Amino acid sequence: MYFFVSFFLIIFSLIFISLGFFFLNYNISFMLNWEVFKINSSFISMTFYFDWMSMFFSGTGLMISSMVILYSYDYMYVDVNKIRFLILVFLFIVSMMLMVFSLNMISILLGWDGLGLVSYCLVIYYQNNNSYVSGMLTVLTNRVGDVLILIGISWFFNFGSFHFIYYLDLKHDWLMFFMFLIILASFTKSAQIPFSSWLPAAMAAPTPVSSLVHSSTLVTAGIYLLIRFGNLVISTNFNNLFFIISVLTMFMAGLGAVFEYDLKKIVAFSTLSQLGLMMSILFMGDFFLSYFHLLSHAFFKSLLFMCSGLIIHSVCDSQDIRYMGCMFNEKPYSMTCFIISNMSLCGLFFMSGFYSKDMILESFIYLNMNFVKMLIYMLSISLTVCYTVRLINHVLITGLPVFVFRSVDEGFSSYFSLIILLLFSVFFGSMYSWLVFETPVYNFFSLLVKLSILFFMILGFLFYFFLSNLNLNMNNMFMYLGSMLYLTYLGSMFLNVNFYNLSLNYSSLMDDSWGEYYMSSYFSSLIELFSLKLNYLIFNNLKYYLFSFFLLMIYFFI
Numbered sequence: 020m021y022f023f024v025s026f027f028l029i030i031f032s033l034i035f036i037s038l039g040f041f042f043l044n045y046n047i048s049f050m051l052n053w054e055v056f057k058i059n060s061s062f063i064s065m066t067f068y069f070d071w072m073s074m075f076f077s078g079t080g081l082m083i084s085s086m087v088i089l090y091s092y093d094y095m096y097v098d099v100n101k102i103r104f105l106i107l108v109f110l111f112i113v114s115m116m117l118m119v120f121s122l123n124m125i126s127i128l129l130g131w132d133g134l135g136l137v138s139y140c141l142v143i144y145y146q147n148n149n150s151y152v153s154g155m156l157t158v159l160t161n162r163v164g165d166v167l168i169l170i171g172i173s174w175f176f177n178f179g180s181f182h183f184i185y186y187l188d189l190k191h192d193w194l195m196f197f198m199f200l201i202i203l204a205s206f207t208k209s210a211q212i213p214f215s216s217w218l219p220a221a222m223a224a225p226t227p228v229s230s231l232v233h234s235s236t237l238v239t240a241g242i243y244l245l246i247r248f249g250n251l252v253i254s255t256n257f258n259n260l261f262f263i264i265s266v267l268t269m270f271m272a273g274l275g276a277v278f279e280y281d282l283k284k285i286v287a288f289s290t291l292s293q294l295g296l297m298m299s300i301l302f303m304g305d306f307f308l309s310y311f312h313l314l315s316h317a318f319f320k321s322l323l324f325m326c327s328g329l330i331i332h333s334v335c336d337s338q339d340i341r342y343m344g345c346m347f348n349e350k351p352y353s354m355t356c357f358i359i360s361n362m363s364l365c366g367l368f369f370m371s372g373f374y375s376k377d378m379i380l381e382s383f384i385y386l387n388m389n390f391v392k393m394l395i396y397m398l399s400i401s402l403t404v405c406y407t408v409r410l411i412n413h414v415l416i417t418g419l420p421v422f423v424f425r426s427v428d429e430g431f432s433s434y435f436s437l438i439i440l441l442l443f444s445v446f447f448g449s450m451y452s453w454l455v456f457e458t459p460v461y462n463f464f465s466l467l468v469k470l471s472i473l474f475f476m477i478l479g480f481l482f483y484f485f486l487s488n489l490n491l492n493m494n495n496m497f498m499y500l501g502s503m504l505y506l507t508y509l510g511s512m513f514l515n516v517n518f519y520n521l522s523l524n525y526s527s528l529m530d531d532s533w534g535e536y537y538m539s540s541y542f543s544s545l546i547e548l549f550s551l552k553l554n555y556l557i558f559n560n561l562k563y564y565l566f567s568f569f570l571l572m573i574y575f576f577i
Contacts, residue, residue: 021092021105021432025085028112032081039074043455050122066123066182072310076243077119079314082443083235083321084112086436090325091227093433094332104144108231111137115236119243124172124181127244131168131208134237135161141228142221153223160217164207164241171200187250198255201248205241209294211268216506218291219275222283226328229283234290234324235317242297242313246306253304262302263392269295270395271506273402277409277486282327282338285410289364290320292403299396300379308382311451312375319363319372319444325437326357330414340413347415354415356437361407363444365476366400374448376400380472381462397475404479405486412483 042048048070055063088108095101114137118130135158143154174197175181186194210218221233232238245252252258269292276288293316301309330346330353331338347354359370366376383396452460 020102021088024105024109025089025092028081028085028088032078032085035074035078035081038069039071039078040454042069042074043071062180063125064123064181065121065126067120067126068122068184069120072246073119075314076310077116079317080115080119080236081112083317083440084108084231086440087227087231087321087325089432090230090328090436091225094227094328095225100144104141104225107137107140107144108228111141111232111236115240118240122182122184122247124168124175124183128165128168128172131204131240131244132165134208134240135165138221138232138237141232142224144225144228145223150223153217153220156220157217160207160214163214164204167200167204167207171197171204174200183248183251187248190254194251195255198248198251199257202245202252202255202257202261205245206264207241208244209238209241209298210291211295211298212264212271213506215268215271215291219284219287222281222287226283226324226331229287230321230324230328233287234320238290238294239297239313239317242294242301242309245298245301246310246313249306252301258302262299265295265298265302266392266395266399267295268292269299269399270402273399273406276406277402277483280339280341282331282340282343282410282414283324284338285340285406286320286323286327289323289403289406292399293320293364295399296376296379300382303383303386305379305382308375308379311455312379314451315363315371315375315448318440318447319360319370322356322437322440322444323360323364325433325440326353326360329353329433330357340410343414344417345415352434353437356441357414358411359441360444361411365404365407369449371444371446371448374452377472378452378460381464384464384468384471385462397471400472401475401479401482404476405483408480408483409487412487 048068050069051067053065055065057063088105091101091104091108095104098104111134114130114133116130118127118134121127121130138161139154139158142157143150172181174193175183177193178186206212207214218233218238222229224232272288272291272295276285276292279285279288293312297309297312297316300312329350330343333346333349334343337343363370363372366373380396380400384393388396
């Protein structure tokens with residue numbers, strides 16, 4: 020079953036990528052519109068748009084999905100519910116395809132909501148307390164984005180159509196409010212500050228899910244949506260603010276990865292850092308570079324997650340990097356893939372990540388930003404090198420190999436899926452830059468400016484060795500830096516505890532005091548009093564009737 024679904028997806032992936040090159044070469048795009056029903060002059064319709072961008076993105080997603088399903092055959096081999104897992108992953112792929120090809124706000128919402136719902140089912144797959152808490156944090160944060168898109172749809176109803184492609188070049192105040200809602204919704208899905216805490220928490224899912232959902236598809240859905248809106252993003256007045264938020268997300272995620280010890284969370288923090296990089300270049304106005312890095316990042320990050328899953332299996336399902344070490348002797352093939360994916364993440368020369376990251380950084384330098392923005396941006400790049408070197412050092416070299424009888428062999432499906440993603444992680448960047456860009460992209464700088472990127476990468480390398488030899492007792496500071504600046508607490512426990520205290524105060528102030536007397540006891544006591552008086556009237560009726568008769572006669576005579 021796994022092999023059949025994987026083969027089915029890889030065939031469609033190759034078809035979509037081929038069509039993407041065809042559409043790009045001849046500048047072709049198709050739009051299919053199915054009218055469901057209409058209300059007055061507004062049409063509710065399902066719209067699908069096929070152009071080179073949607074074809075490349077869907078082809079990349081299907082390629083990674085096929086390799087993940089093939090990898091899952093070995094990884095989930097002993098799992099009881101492996102067919103349920105396969106169905107959930109397939110539903111996720113369908114939801115992703117629906118969102119990628121949609122051009123209508125209604126159909127985008129269906130795909131968007133499907134991604135959030137199926138990702139929740141995948142995060143709680145293992146059915147333990149940690150998974151339930153992580154799943155609730157994931158689905159509630161994504162639910163905020165769903166609500167914002169719903170508000171955006173109702174706001175977009177002012178134009179009489181839900182096809183946003185007709186209004187991409189329109190200047191209107193209503194569109195600015197609409198884009199503000201869409202950007203905030205994208206921030207929830209792509210885990211930007213202050214919605215960042217759900218992404219590391221979602222690592223409670225099985226590793227194939229993390230490889231597919233939380234590296235290359237779900238978290239990049241918000242960025243893909245903003246790329247689709249294109250010129251409308253640039254027309255808003257908040258681009259500078261959003262750019263600063265995305266850069267701070269990069270910096271915060273890099274610090275979190277440097278001080279974290281959970282292997283999957285370190286990789287999740289690196290994903291968060293790269294999402295901030297894509298968002299930052301997007302708000303600077305270069306959509307094609309953001310899209311380029313989105314595709315190249317998907318391949319090497321999926322490979323990194325797969326290798327991490329095999330490492331975790333090898334050390335008796337422990338995720339603490341302090342218990343790993345000397346893994347190269349046991350798994351030379353997997354560790355080679357692990358090192359290459361990490362090097363591509365760092366932007367090592369002539370690998371897939373180098374072509375996109377180097378172009379992004381040079382475009383950023385070319386814009387001549389102020390010194391503080393430039394410094395934070397470059398330090399974020401340094402932190403990428405720092406946590407990558409730290410991860411390689413702990414896993415391959417200096418770790419503490421506590422678990423003696425640790426040996427889990429890779430099966431054939433793992434070998435095949437790793438080698439395919441490895442080839443894409445090495446060659447995809449150069450292929451894309453040669454085939455997609457009409458002319459080679461060059462930025463000319465002075466020697467010192469050109470070497471500044473290399474200098475900051477070396478600085479990150481030195482920063483790791485400085486931290487590893489630091490013997491100061493700064494546990495509180497390290498805990499603060501490694502906890503995403505307490506965003507996890509602010510996004511989950513902070514709200515729960517304060518809501519509980521508010522409810523407790525309300526209970527003691529209202530339910531047990533004023534509310535108890537005036538709302539609960541007062542009306543019941545009043546009804547009881549009237550019932551007693553009525554009862555008294557019923558059983559003493561003759562005297563009261565005579566008395567009322569005399570009063571009535573006196574009233575008439577007067």
